[in-house]
Amino acid sequence: MTTIELDTIRKEFGDDIVAVDDVSLTIEDGELVVLVGPSGSGKSTTLRIIAGLEAPTGGDILIDGRRVNDVQPQNRDIAMVFQSFALYPHRSVRNNISFPLEARDVPKAEIDRRVEEAAAMLDITELLDRKPANLSGGQQQRVALGRALVRDPQAFLMDEPLANLDAKLRKEMRTEVVRLQQNLDVTMVHVTHNQEEAMTMGDRVAVMNEGAIQQLAPPKEVYRRPANRFVAEFIGSPSMNLLDGSLSDGTFHADAGDVSIRVPDELADASTATPLTLGVRPESVQIVDSPGDYTFEATVDVVELMGNVQIVHIVLDGAEFLAEVDPDLAVDQGDTLLVRLPPEKIDLFDGVQPDSPRVERAVEHDRSVDGPVATEE
Numbered sequence: 001m002t003t004i005e006l007d008t009i010r011k012e013f014g015d016d017i018v019a020v021d022d023v024s025l026t027i028e029d030g031e032l033v034v035l036v037g038p039s040g041s042g043k044s045t046t047l048r049i050i051a052g053l054e055a056p057t058g059g060d061i062l063i064d065g066r067r068v069n070d071v072q073p074q075n076r077d078i079a080m081v082f083q084s085f086a087l088y089p090h091r092s093v094r095n096n097i098s099f100p101l102e103a104r105d106v107p108k109a110e111i112d113r114r115v116e117e118a119a120a121m122l123d124i125t126e127l128l129d130r131k132p133a134n135l136s137g138g139q140q141q142r143v144a145l146g147r148a149l150v151r152d153p154q155a156f157l158m159d160e161p162l163a164n165l166d167a168k169l170r171k172e173m174r175t176e177v178v179r180l181q182q183n184l185d186v187t188m189v190h191v192t193h194n195q196e197e198a199m200t201m202g203d204r205v206a207v208m209n210e211g212a213i214q215q216l217a218p219p220k221e222v223y224r225r226p227a228n229r230f231v232a233e234f235i236g237s238p239s240m241n242l243l244d245g246s247l248s249d250g251t252f253h254a255d256a257g258d259v260s261i262r263v264p265d266e267l268a269d270a271s272t273a274t275p276l277t278l279g280v281r282p283e284s285v286q287i288v289d290s291p292g293d294y295t296f297e298a299t300v301d302v303v304e305l306m307g308n309v310q311i312v313h314i315v316l317d318g319a320e321f322l323a324e325v326d327p328d329l330a331v332d333q334g335d336t337l338l339v340r341l342p343p344e345k346i347d348l349f350d351g352v353q354p355d356s357p358r359v360e361r362a363v364e365h366d367r368s369v370d371g372p373v374a375t376e377e
């Protein structure tokens with residue numbers, strides 16, 4: 001049983017970089033929590049603090065209730081898997097996997113048994129005598145996982161372990177990692193900047209921006225009820241339609257264009273912020289035959305057919321929207337459509353944008369990362 005608890009963890013670099021801004025988070029025993037966010041949002045630093053590779057400026061790390069701030073990484077019984085695999089090129093797969101056990105003076109017979117066991121679990125038994133250079137990216141990643149697995153650690157920390165794999169392999173390995181985590185029933189923290197990866201893998205997802213957790217919830221909840229504008233924009237592809245504006249007498253008026261939408265009372269009552277942002281997911285935009293409540297005339301701008309969905313860019317009273325519609329619906333550029341924005345699918349967010357100097361600095365600091373970056377409007 002392993003719980004990991006972060007209590008108001010803070011990490012500052014120098015005088016003006018707050019990499020982790022008072023993060024509190026409890027990862028339950030056997031849970032897979034994904035930290036997701038744009039480049040520079042503090043994910044890796046948070047993970048490195050859990051591993052003991054970085055000392056926090058403030059706050060406590062507790063493993064199974066025991067404060068481990070001063071415990072060396074090698075004594076935390078936590079395995080970390082990195083993006084770069086970090087395999088030893090001159091050692092065989094077998095000796096790469098056995099390395100952590102050799103370093104701990106585990107008897108040879110037991111090492112052999114545990115290496116075979118880990119290799120079988122990862123389906124790489126036939127690769128044990130090869131060198132890393134003779135393996136594909138996916139196989140190398142399995143070896144890196146094997147090296148973490150063989151120690152039978154209390155918890156796994158994964159820092160973008162799938163980022164160097166091609167798209168197809170990444171999806172396969174995603175499933176593999178989740179299967180492994182479930183089979184071992186082990187506590188895992190997985191870091192990624194890929195929101196789709198986060199949403200498919202996590203029992204819970206912690207969406208980070210500017211060193212802080214913006215929302216911590218199961219994927220479905222993060223998708224359906226984003227806590228703020230940042231989460232609404234970051235999660236989901238294509239991302240949520242967002243309109244800036246203000247509310248008066250229960251009606252939302254967009255700043256750009258001429259859109260006015262009456263919003264459900266409970267939403268209006270709960271939204272006191274000015275300015276406000278109205279959000280509606282592309283798949284919630286309906287195409288209807290006759291005018292009624294919440295319907296608008298819209299002009300079709302661009303149509304993109306993407307396999308099983310059709311993304312239609314529409315202009316609705318001067319505002320640009322995306323609608324995800326049935327691929328069999330015949331629509332062309334210039335067509336006029338009647339669209340409905342169902343009130344139960346509308347969300348309102350605090351429209352104040354966080355200023356993001358830290359995010360910009362982060363991009364300068366680490367140019368090697370090609371992930372999505374929060375953009376300011």
Ligand SMILES: Nc1ncnc2c1ncn2[C@@H]1O[C@H](COP(=O)(O)OP(=O)(O)OP(=O)(O)O)[C@@H](O)[C@H]1O
Binds near residue numbers: 363
């Ligand atoms: N060793 C360091 N020295 C100075 N600043 C650092 C250091 N490590 C991280 N930072 C800064 O701390 C902030 C958070 O970085 P961190 O690597 O944790 O973000 P991240 O979300 O993991 O980003 P990425 O996806 O790019 O790895 C960034 O502003 C980054 O530039």
